[in-house]
Amino acid sequence: xxxLELSGLTKRFGAFIALDDISLLIERGxxxxxxxxxxxxxxxxxxxxxxVHRPDGGTMTLGGEPFDPRGPAEALQRGVVMVHQHFSLVxxxxxxxxxxxGRASAVLKPQDIMVRMEQLAAxxxxxxxxxxxxxxxxxxxxxxxxxxxxxxGDPQLLVLDEPTAVLQPDEIDALLAICRxxxxxxxxxxxxxxxxxxxxxxxxxxxxxxxxxxxxTVAMDGADxxxxxxxxxxxxxxxxxxxxxxxxxxEGKTPAKPSDAAGPVSPGEAVLQISDLVYRDPHGVxxxxxxxxxVGTGEIVGIAGVxxxxxxxxxxxxxxxxxxSAGAIVVGGTPVAGCTPQEITDAGVxxxxxxxHAVACIRELxxxxxxxxxxxxKFSRFGLLDKSARRKAAExxxxxxxxxxxxxxxSMASLSGGNQQKAVLARELSLDxxxxxxxxxxxxxxxxxxxxxxxxxxxxxxxxxxxVLLISSExxxxxxxxxxxAVIYRGKLVGELAAGSxxxxxxxxxxxxxxxx
Amino acid sequence: xVMKNPKLARVAQGARLEFVPLQVLxxxxxxxxxxGIGLLIIAATGASVLEAIEAFWDGMAGSDFNIxxxxxxxxxxxxxxxxxxxxxxxxLTNVGGEGQIAMGGMFATAAALHGAGGLPLGLxxxxxxxxxxxxxxxxxxxxGFLKAARGTNEVISTLLLSFIALPLVYWSVESFHLLxxxxxxxxxxxxxxxxxxxxxxxxxxxxxxxxxxxxLLIAAIAVVVVWLxxxxxxxGLRLRAVGLNTxxxxxxxxxTSFYVILAMTVSGGLGGLGGAIMILGxxxxxxxxxxxxxxxxxxxxxxLSRGSAVGVVIGALLFGFLRSGSINMxxxxxxxxxxxxxxxxxxxxxxxxSAILTNRxxxx
Numbered sequence: 106x107x108x109l110e111l112s113g114l115t116k117r118f119g120a121f122i123a124l125d126d127i128s129l130l131i132e133r134g135x136x137x138x139x140x141x142x143x144x145x146x147x148x149x150x151x152x153x154x155x156x157v158h159r160p161d162g163g164t165m166t167l168g169g170e171p172f173d174p175r176g177p178a179e180a181l182q183r184g185v186v187m188v189h190q191h192f193s194l195v196x197x198x199x200x201x202x203x204x205x206x207g208r209a210s211a212v213l214k215p216q217d218i219m220v221r222m223e224q225l226a227a228x229x230x231x232x233x234x235x236x237x238x239x240x241x242x243x244x245x246x247x248x249x250x251x252x253x254x255x256x257x258g259d260p261q262l263l264v265l266d267e268p269t270a271v272l273q274p275d276e277i278d279a280l281l282a283i284c285r286x287x288x289x290x291x292x293x294x295x296x297x298x299x300x301x302x303x304x305x306x307x308x309x310x311x312x313x314x315x316x317x318x319x320x321x322t323v324a325m326d327g328a329d330x331x332x333x334x335x336x337x338x339x340x341x342x343x344x345x346x347x348x349x350x351x352x353x354x355x356e357g358k359t360p361a362k363p364s365d366a367a368g369p370v371s372p373g374e375a376v377l378q379i380s381d382l383v384y385r386d387p388h389g390v391x392x393x394x395x396x397x398x399x400v401g402t403g404e405i406v407g408i409a410g411v412x413x414x415x416x417x418x419x420x421x422x423x424x425x426x427x428x429x430s431a432g433a434i435v436v437g438g439t440p441v442a443g444c445t446p447q448e449i450t451d452a453g454v455x456x457x458x459x460x461x462h463a464v465a466c467i468r469e470l471x472x473x474x475x476x477x478x479x480x481x482x483k484f485s486r487f488g489l490l491d492k493s494a495r496r497k498a499a500e501x502x503x504x505x506x507x508x509x510x511x512x513x514x515x516s517m518a519s520l521s522g523g524n525q526q527k528a529v530l531a532r533e534l535s536l537d538x539x540x541x542x543x544x545x546x547x548x549x550x551x552x553x554x555x556x557x558x559x560x561x562x563x564x565x566x567x568x569x570x571x572x573v574l575l576i577s578s579e580x581x582x583x584x585x586x587x588x589x590x591a592v593i594y595r596g597k598l599v600g601e602l603a604a605g606s607x608x609x610x611x612x613x614x615x616x617x618x619x620x621x622x
Numbered sequence: 623x624v625m626k627n628p629k630l631a632r633v634a635q636g637a638r639l640e641f642v643p644l645q646v647l648x649x650x651x652x653x654x655x656x657x658g659i660g661l662l663i664i665a666a667t668g669a670s671v672l673e674a675i676e677a678f679w680d681g682m683a684g685s686d687f688n689i690x691x692x693x694x695x696x697x698x699x700x701x702x703x704x705x706x707x708x709x710x711x712x713x714l715t716n717v718g719g720e721g722q723i724a725m726g727g728m729f730a731t732a733a734a735l736h737g738a739g740g741l742p743l744g745l746x747x748x749x750x751x752x753x754x755x756x757x758x759x760x761x762x763x764x765x766g767f768l769k770a771a772r773g774t775n776e777v778i779s780t781l782l783l784s785f786i787a788l789p790l791v792y793w794s795v796e797s798f799h800l801l802x803x804x805x806x807x808x809x810x811x812x813x814x815x816x817x818x819x820x821x822x823x824x825x826x827x828x829x830x831x832x833x834x835x836x837x838l839l840i841a842a843i844a845v846v847v848v849w850l851x852x853x854x855x856x857x858g859l860r861l862r863a864v865g866l867n868t869x870x871x872x873x874x875x876x877x878t879s880f881y882v883i884l885a886m887t888v889s890g891g892l893g894g895l896g897g898a899i900m901i902l903g904x905x906x907x908x909x910x911x912x913x914x915x916x917x918x919x920x921x922x923x924x925x926l927s928r929g930s931a932v933g934v935v936i937g938a939l940l941f942g943f944l945r946s947g948s949i950n951m952x953x954x955x956x957x958x959x960x961x962x963x964x965x966x967x968x969x970x971x972x973x974x975x976s977a978i979l980t981n982r983x984x985x986x
Contacts, residue, residue: 424873447875458873467867474859478874481863485856492854 523555681950696942702920718780720917726894758894766886
C-alpha cells in the first residue's frame, strides 16, 4: 500500500490556480522526484503535504488514514518532515543546540542528542561536529544539519524542496546518497528539483508538473530524459545540445564544442587587465592571493572553481563593493581597483552580481525602478520623477530583453527568477559606455528557458565586442559558453584551457588543487 | 508570468479588494473604541461623564480661540510626524523628536532674545525659525552620521540624544549667563525672558482673537514638500532604495552614507522647526519642559500615518484637538488629563494591533 496518496488536490491563491486536480501515489521506500519549471507548483505541493498551506479541494491519506494537517506541527506528528529552500537554523547557536530546539521538553538532554547524532552518522553517513556553530558551517553542512533535524524523529516521509540548488557538486553527490539511504530503510523521499542529472541518479519515479498539473509520472528505469524535458518545458528546447546539457546537468553528455558558441574566437585587445590582485578579509585571511587575468574584447572568459576559492571576492571587487588589499585592475585603460561603483560603471563595466536579491536588484521596487536604478536622475525634471517617460523607456527595454511582466510598475519580487535576471541583464547591457561585463553565477536558480535566454544574451554581448568574465560553479555552463576557461584555486588562477581543449577531468583536477598544466 | 508567483498574485489581489478600505476604517474604529473606553474610565473616576464630554468638546473646538489653539498644537505635531516619515522612507526610525524639538526651541529662543528682534521684513521671526531648524537638523544629522560612520542604531542614538537635549534646555533656563531671565522678584521661575514681539509669529486672524498663526502655512508647505519629495522625486526614490537595500543601492552608484545622513538631518530639521514654532507661536518664553511630550506624540503621529503625509495631517489634528480637549477637561470638569493620555495610548495600541490583523488577512 502506498504511504501517501493524494487525490484531486487543488490549491488556489486568489484567482491563480497553483495546483489543479493533483492525484499521486508515493510508495514506501521510494525516492520520488518532482520535476518542473519555476512556478509549476512543486513547492506548493510540498507545502500542502507539510501542512503549510491547506488544499482547497481533494484529499490526502497517509499510511491508509486520512491526512489533513492543519499546520506543520501536525504533519511532523504524523511523521512528515520537510527541508525548506531556506534553512531554519539559529546561526549563532551550535549544531547540537539547534537540534534540541523545538523538541526539547523542560529539561535539555544534550547526551540524548549526541547519541542520536552518532546513530544517524553511522546509518546515513551524516557526520557533523555537534559543537560547531551554524554560522561557521558551509551551506552544504547547514543543510546536513537540517536533514539530521528531520531524521531525529524517525519520520516516514522526507520532503526536500530544491535541496541541491545551493550545493557544490560533491555535496550534491553526498545528498543524493543520503536520499537513497533513507529510501533503503523503507521511508519515502519527495525530492523537488529541476536538474535532470540528479533525477536520473536518484529517483525511482519522477512526476513532471507544469502549470499546476501533472503531465506524467514515469518510472526511471528506461525513461527518456529528453521526453522529460519536453514535458517539463512544454516544447522542444531549441539549442538542445549544449545549453540543455548545462541547464539540466545531464551526466555523460559530451561537453560543448566551441563551434556551438559560434562567435568570433580570436579575441581583440585586452579590455580587462587584473594584475597581482590581493584581497584579505577582515580577519586577515587572503581570499585573493596574487590573481592575474586578462580578458580581451569579443571574448568570454570563464572562471571555474569550487565555491569559496575567491570567486565571490573577485566579483565584489570588480563591482566596487570591496577594495582590494593590493594589485591593479584596468578596464579599457582606466584603473578601477578600489574605485566606487559609480566610477566603475562610468568606466564601462556592467555587473551581473552573484547575489541577485541582495545586490542586483531591489525586490520591493518596481521593474521600471530597478531597470533604471543607476540612472534615477535620467527621467526627472527639477528633481521630480517623470514616471511616464520612465515607463515608456522601461517598456521598450522589457521588449528588447524579453522581460515578461504584466507592466513595468509591478514589483520586481513578483517576477520569476528568470525574468528578474533578464531585467538585470537588460540594465547592465544597456549601460553606455560598456566595454566589459562580469556575469557571476548568472543562471543560478533559473529554469531551462531562462538559462537559454541568459546564455544567448551573454554570447550576443561577446559578439558585439564586449569582454565577458563568467564566474560559475557549473562546469557544464562554463564549457558551453566560454571561449577560454581559467581555474581558480585558493585565490589564484592555477591553470587555463583554451576552447577546444576543455575537459571535465582536467578542470576538475585543477579545481581541487591538483594542477598540472 | 507574473501570476506564476502565487504569493504575489494573492497580495496584489488582497491589496485591491480589501486593504484600502480597511486602512481607512481601522483608525476610525480604533479611535472610537479608545474614546469609548476613555468614557468608561471617566465614569469610573466618579466624575460626570456628560460634564466631562462637554468640557472636552469646549476645549477642543468650543470657540475660535480653542480651535486656533488646537490647530497650533497640531502644527508642531505634524512637523515632527513629517520628520518621522521622512526618515522612515530611508528605513530609519527617528524616535528623537523630543530632543530635536528641544534643540529647535532652545536655539530659536536664543536667536529671538539675542539679536533677531531688531531685524526688518519679517526676518525677526524667520531667522529664529531658521536657527531652530538648523539646531534640530544638527541633532538629527548627528544620529545619521553615527549610523553612516559607525553603524550605530539610530533608534538608540536619537533616543539618547533626546536625553542629552532635554537637560541642556533645563541647564539653559537655570543659568543666568545663558537664557534665564534676571530675577525681578522672589517668584521668578527658571525660565527665559519673553521673546520680543517682533519675533512672535504673525497671527492669521488677528481680529477675532484666534491664536492661529502663520505656522499653519509653514506646516502646510512642509506637508506638500515632503509629500512631493517622498512620492514623486528622485530624492524620494533614492531614499527608498537605500532604505530597502543598501548594498544594491551602493552598487547602483548611490552614495548611501550621504542619504542616511541627509534623511536624518531633514527629519531632525523638521522637528527643530516644530520646536521653534512652539516658542515663537504660542509659548513666547522657554521653560525647561516646554516640549513636554510633543516629540513622542509626533512620533506616534508619524507611526500611525504609515508613511503618508496626508496621514500625518489627520493624525496631528486628531492629537492636537485631543490634547486641547484634555487640558480643558482637567481644568473645568476635574477629570485627570491622564485619561486622554490613556485614550491616546489605546488608540495607538488598537491601530497597531489591528494592523497586524489586517496584514495577516492579506498575506494568509
